Amino acid sequence: MDGDYASPEADREMTRLWRTWRTVFEMLQDRGYEVTDEEVQLPLDDFRRLYSNELGFPDRTKMKISARPTEAMKEKYTPPKTTRNPDPQPECGTIFVEFCKESSGVGTKQVRNFIHTTDENNFHTGVFITQTPISPSAIRLLSSVPGRICEHFQEQDLLVNITRHELVPKHVLLSADEKTRLLQRYRLKESQLPRIQMSDPVARYLGLRRGQVVKIIRKSETAGRYASYRWVI
Numbered sequence: 001m002d003g004d005y006a007s008p009e010a011d012r013e014m015t016r017l018w019r020t021w022r023t024v025f026e027m028l029q030d031r032g033y034e035v036t037d038e039e040v041q042l043p044l045d046d047f048r049r050l051y052s053n054e055l056g057f058p059d060r061t062k063m064k065i066s067a068r069p070t071e072a073m074k075e076k077y078t079p080p081k082t083t084r085n086p087d088p089q090p091e092c093g094t095i096f097v098e099f100c101k102e103s104s105g106v107g108t109k110q111v112r113n114f115i116h117t118t119d120e121n122n123f124h125t126g127v128f129i130t131q132t133p134i135s136p137s138a139i140r141l142l143s144s145v146p147g148r149i150c151e152h153f154q155e156q157d158l159l160v161n162i163t164r165h166e167l168v169p170k171h172v173l174l175s176a177d178e179k180t181r182l183l184q185r186y187r188l189k190e191s192q193l194p195r196i197q198m199s200d201p202v203a204r205y206l207g208l209r210r211g212q213v214v215k216i217i218r219k220s221e222t223a224g225r226y227a228s229y230r231w232v233i
Contacts, residue, residue: 006048006056016159017058017099018047023158024065024097024129030163031207032073033095065097066123076175093124099155100130107135115145125149125207129158151207162201169218171202174229179213182229196230208232 006014025040053059069077074090081088096118100110111128118126126148128134134152142150162168174182183190190213196203198210208214212232220226 006052010052010056014048014052014056014058015044017051017155018042018044019160020129020155020158021047021051021063023161024127026161026164027158027205028065028067028095028097030205031095032070032076032092033067034070035067060099060101063099066094066121068094076173079176080180094122095125095127096121096123097127097129100128103131106130106132107138108141110134111138111141115141115148115150118148118150119145123148125151127151127153129153129155131155149207149209151204153204161205163205168202169216171206172215172217173206173208174213174215182213190231193229193231195233198232203232 022040022042025035025042029035029040048056051059051062069090069092073092077090077092079085079088079091098114098117100106100114102110110130111134114126114128117123128142128150130152131154133154139152142152163171179190182188190211193213196208196214198204198208203214206214210232214230214232216228216230217225218228
């Protein structure tokens with residue numbers, strides 16, 4: 001659909017969704033998945049051409065994304081070698097993102113369909129993006145899928161990339177080996193570290209998991225930069 005012939009309402013909705021789409025690709029890139037700069041920087045006109053219907057409104061049924069982890073991400077998500085596990089495998093895999101077409105009343109039916117797609121295609125992680133909040137029972141269903149990590153965002157959550165804001169410090173996930181060395185260096189138990197909730201907006205953006213440690217780098221007028229660490233709970 002040519003944007004010149006779309007209604008103002010359709011154009012507004014496409015522009016709004018394009019911003020969310022762009023943040024999703026930035027999120028995948030920041031987590032460590034294989035996405036290209038062209039995908040991250042997709043122009044609005046190209047997005048409109050690819051993902052609008054005949055009336056110029058978004059066609060969310062076309063908006064499905066999958067991405068594989070980079071080698072750097074695999075390394076970061078590989079547990080340390082142990083006697084019992086001398087060849088540990090990365091605890092990450094292909095991610096799948098789906099935009100729900102329903103504009104309201106999203107519940108367990110839609111979530112079950114999403115989980116089925118994620119499971120049937122053996123995706124390690126699934127991200128379900130809706131236009132409106134989902135029911136409490138649907139949220140519980142998403143968080144109880146055996147062998148899969150399923151996340152939920154609303155489109156409005158991703159309109160702006162919060163990690164690009166000047167007041168948000170840089171968060172860097174430590175690998176399992178880096179976490180071990182950090183605790184050994186300071187002779188700490190992980191429970192002695194300051195904490196960050198999995199529900200924290202930046203933790204959700206980065207897909208942080210319980211038990212991981214994230215390095216937070218802040219600017220300092222005296223030291224230039226300084227780092228602190230948070231344990232994910």
